[in-house]
Amino acid sequence: MTAHIPTGRASAFQSLLDKVAERTAQVGVIGLGYVGLPLAAAVAKAGFGVIGFDIDTSKPEHIHAGRSYIPAVPNETLARLVQTGRLTATSDFALLSVCDVIAICVPTPLGPHREPDLTFVRSTSEAIARTLRPGQLVSLESTTYPGTTREILKPVLEAAGLVSGHDIFLGFSPEREDPGNSRYDTASIPKVVGGDGQEALALMEAFYGAVVESTVPVSSLETAEAVKITENVFRAVNIALANELKVIFTAMGVDVWEVIDAAKTKPFGYMPFYPGPGLGGHCIPVDPFYLSWKSREYDVTTRFIELAGEINVAMPRVVVDTLTTALDRQGGLPLGAARILLMGLAYKKNVADLRESPSLKLLELLRLRGARVDYHDPLIAQVPSTRNYPALEGLRSAALSAEVIADYDAVLIATDHDAVDYGQLARHAKLIVDTRNVMARAGYSGPRIVKA
Structure with a gap:
């Protein structure tokens, strides 16, 4: 117009x-x-x-x-x-x-x-x-x-x-x-x-x-405002669907990433979205809740959008539960006695952006469960001051070596930065819990690698 x-x-x-x-x-x-x-x-x-x-x-x-x-x-x-x-x-x-x-x-x-x-x-x-x-x-x-x-x-x-x-x-x-x-x-x-x-x-x-x-x-102003919120609600809902399918297919013994990669070969009617440890960034985790809050003024319930938000918010706990089970199966080690290396603090690969990162929630949950947790992120040397996680401020990225990796009971991959040597992880980690399917994409598999 x-x-x-x-x-x-x-x-x-x-x-x-x-x-x-x-x-x-x-x-x-x-x-x-x-x-x-x-x-x-x-x-x-x-x-x-x-x-x-x-x-x-x-x-x-x-x-x-x-x-x-x-x-x-x-x-x-x-x-x-x-x-x-x-x-x-x-x-x-x-x-x-x-x-x-x-x-x-x-x-x-x-x-x-x-x-x-x-x-x-x-x-x-x-x-x-x-x-x-x-x-x-x-x-x-x-x-x-x-x-x-x-x-x-x-x-x-x-x-x-x-x-x-x-x-x-x-x-x-x-x-x-x-x-x-x-x-x-x-x-x-x-x-x-x-x-x-x-x-x-x-x-x-x-x-x-x-x-x-x-x-x-x-x-109108309202239409322009609605455009952005629609774009991000669309992504949040579809990521929630991928996350829920991951939980369902994992229980069935089916690899959700393989399913998605096969489904996206259809040239029409399908758009791939991938599961992960939770939503990050400023927009996608936030916008659905903005719209749900505003809709109450008009006496409209956004059940579908709110359910998607609940699924995405719950994913860090799903990941921690998967890690707990993997440690138990690996050698009966309880999470509270484990040393965990969290790979990636940013909310997405190849950026140094911490906004709403699920990695921060994972760090908090693991500490609350009693685990000793360090992180490595090639782009974030130190946890800055954050609004919701003040206890994590000042935590520094661990330097990686074969000896350092082997000293942890498990490596939890939360962000799949390209700068990480995944071959080194595959060779020296006792257990890898991968929320991004990066190990499989890099050609690594085996009983020590668990998808989450």
Whole structure:
């Protein structure tokens, strides 16, 4: 669809549209993590001046030094953008006043009872409101439930008397980053855009259209918000199905990975999803619960989605139970007396991203059962401060050698990084419990290798 702009509106819209077209609009990106920093780099490469904002003062320091902490933005790219003056970063939110376009890329985690925690969205809205002026476009990119932009962001921004669609303009464009995916980057992924009115939608199309290869305009803010949540609910539900099939087929003595690999040869009507130790990353473990929470406002029960969430959340305990049984069968060793090496702390292979990683839950569960647990991750040298696992902070990755591996009672593979020498594990581990089927893919099998 293409936005139709009524004539005779205030000059704020046309002035901003002209700035975007001429690449003279100053852009602010709030939140410089896995979404914000790649977006800031893409916008700067498109010819706009960009100011990145983050409450973590170390991030602006890294950026100004040309040291990237996000693999999707190489050091040389970051350094070049900083040196040319296209990109700068700060923790001074007063500088939002000079920004014509503001993109919000802050976390939207779950609370202790799996309810939406919009603390960062609210505090960011308040920070923007303090310097808000006519002629600014504010775009929320954080994954959330339909209605957030209109119900949370808009009232805060309009409280000072500026009117959305006349003085200021609001939009939603869901982030679609896939950390570790070398095929697609920020600029090559189609960008869904929605706006609060036709003028806002036109500005969203113009701005993002100048940055990415293609935009996908939709009819409303709520539709744009629903697109991202639909994408991730789809994945969560299908992964839950794969996890449940794993439990069923394992009880039957059938290899679920072999089943999936054979099923995916069908050229139509099937899409492969794979089981694992639980869901990780910011979006897939979170989005279904956001939608379930919001649906209660409309007296709608999301039984199917909630069941998928329950299955995925339960997988770390299934893995620990499998490990317990394998140890018992191997030599009667109870889990509470075992030394366990957890392979992989990141939530997915070949990234250093810990967000919602099931490995953290596995570490916690194993410790609660009395096991002595270390981990090895070639990309994460030390467990940082985390919201839900403060007891794990400071734990360091174990160095690997034949002697070290042989000293553990079991190796539990939670993340299948390519940098790991799986042949070394096969040769020296007493027991391997593999949640990713990586040993079979590497050509290793035998009684000491158990799939979980």
